[in-house]
Amino acid sequence: MTPSASTTARSQLGLSLVELMVAMTLGLIIMGSALQAFTANKQSFRFSQALSRVQEDGRYAMQALARDIRMAGYIGCSSRRQVDVNPVADGSPPTVDLGNALFGFDDGDGWWSGVDPPQDHQGTDLAICNTAAGGNATCQVSDIVQVMRASESAMMLATDMATSGAAVEVRLADFDDFEPAVVVDGDTPGSEDLMLITDCRRADLFRVTTLADDTSTKVISPNAALQQPYQAGAIVSPLVAATYFIGDDNADEDGDGDVDPVPALYRMGVIDGGVAPVALPIAKGVEMMRVTYGVDTGGDEYADAYVNAAGVTDWSRVVSVRVSLLIKSKEDFVTDAPVPVTFVDGTVVNNGANADRRLRLVFSTTVGLRNRVP
Numbered sequence: 001m002t003p004s005a006s007t008t009a010r011s012q013l014g015l016s017l018v019e020l021m022v023a024m025t026l027g028l029i030i031m032g033s034a035l036q037a038f039t040a041n042k043q044s045f046r047f048s049q050a051l052s053r054v055q056e057d058g059r060y061a062m063q064a065l066a067r068d069i070r071m072a073g074y075i076g077c078s079s080r081r082q083v084d085v086n087p088v089a090d091g092s093p094p095t096v097d098l099g100n101a102l103f104g105f106d107d108g109d110g111w112w113s114g115v116d117p118p119q120d121h122q123g124t125d126l127a128i129c130n131t132a133a134g135g136n137a138t139c140q141v142s143d144i145v146q147v148m149r150a151s152e153s154a155m156m157l158a159t160d161m162a163t164s165g166a167a168v169e170v171r172l173a174d175f176d177d178f179e180p181a182v183v184v185d186g187d188t189p190g191s192e193d194l195m196l197i198t199d200c201r202r203a204d205l206f207r208v209t210t211l212a213d214d215t216s217t218k219v220i221s222p223n224a225a226l227q228q229p230y231q232a233g234a235i236v237s238p239l240v241a242a243t244y245f246i247g248d249d250n251a252d253e254d255g256d257g258d259v260d261p262v263p264a265l266y267r268m269g270v271i272d273g274g275v276a277p278v279a280l281p282i283a284k285g286v287e288m289m290r291v292t293y294g295v296d297t298g299g300d301e302y303a304d305a306y307v308n309a310a311g312v313t314d315w316s317r318v319v320s321v322r323v324s325l326l327i328k329s330k331e332d333f334v335t336d337a338p339v340p341v342t343f344v345d346g347t348v349v350n351n352g353a354n355a356d357r358r359l360r361l362v363f364s365t366t367v368g369l370r371n372r373v374p
Contacts, residue, residue, distance in 0.1 A: 050329035050359045054285065058327045058363040061265050061283035065145075068242045069321050069367045073101035074149040076235035077200035079371040088224040089194055089207035102318055102369065104291055104309035105144040107131045108245060114276060118247070118268065121278045126247035129263055129288075133248075137354040138261035140288040140347070142246040143309070145321070148270070150196045153179045154237035157197070157230055158217050165225035168197060170236055175218035180238050180269075182220070184208055194239040194272065195220070202227050205239065241270030246289055247279065253330075261356070262330050263287060287326045287360070290345050294320035294366070301373055319372045322364070329359040 105111040108130025117125045134141035155174035183191040206222035248263040265286035266279040294303025324344040338355035
């Protein structure tokens, strides 16, 4: 049967306005649902990514702090016998004192005495988050903790010293394994020119003046005569010092033209002879640090009370340290709304007009000093 002309005309008329509007409405609903799902998934991904980074930064920062604090006061076999270290290093400031191998500064006050601010590895001036510079959205007032110890890469004296002013010799292979590396006038990151030597009865801290290679040994010349001529087998190691503080580098890492309000935990070596080494960043986003010290008042080598630095009257009685960090995400707009956080000392962070939508977590740990606890 052949279709009539009227039937063919009606089949070519297309969609009516009502049908078109219904189709468009359905399309908009589907697109809106897809867009909503995409936005929700993207926000969920940003939150998960920020959470992962904050947790990673927190674990790494705590690991770095705990590693140094745990070893405070370590001088090899002399550690548990509380042997006094005889400092013969010229130009060494009072801070190079293993009697105060662990020392703290409440709110960061009293640590930095330099005219110029500390600098990071890129030569950028850092604002220390202490009472003077802290208390704002970027730089919260934070404690500072300082640790001194001998390096774990301790080596044995290869030959007897003929006199107390003779050179110290260690095997070449052992010297190359020193960490930090020993360099005359050490002033670069990861190098040191202060060394410790002990025979478990006495100990000396000296400065390296010259280094020379012998057939199989490295000849290390001290700056002055030691207490005694040490015998082969005495322990020799570089000095390790670490000061941990919160600082702000005033950087704009995301390139939006605004300074990022994200400080970092920094580690600085020994301030030797008034010269400060560069500060190395440990973890970005560490907003605040509080440190309390477990003091043994009963003589049983267990902490009887935890106090701040001002409450410690004898630093040799500190047997443990409690550290708390507040870490925030580098990215803003992670949470749905600003979330105030109450830190361990009662400080409320991220409230008021300048509150942001960064993710924040609190990390805490208690570290026993191996050389002072059973």
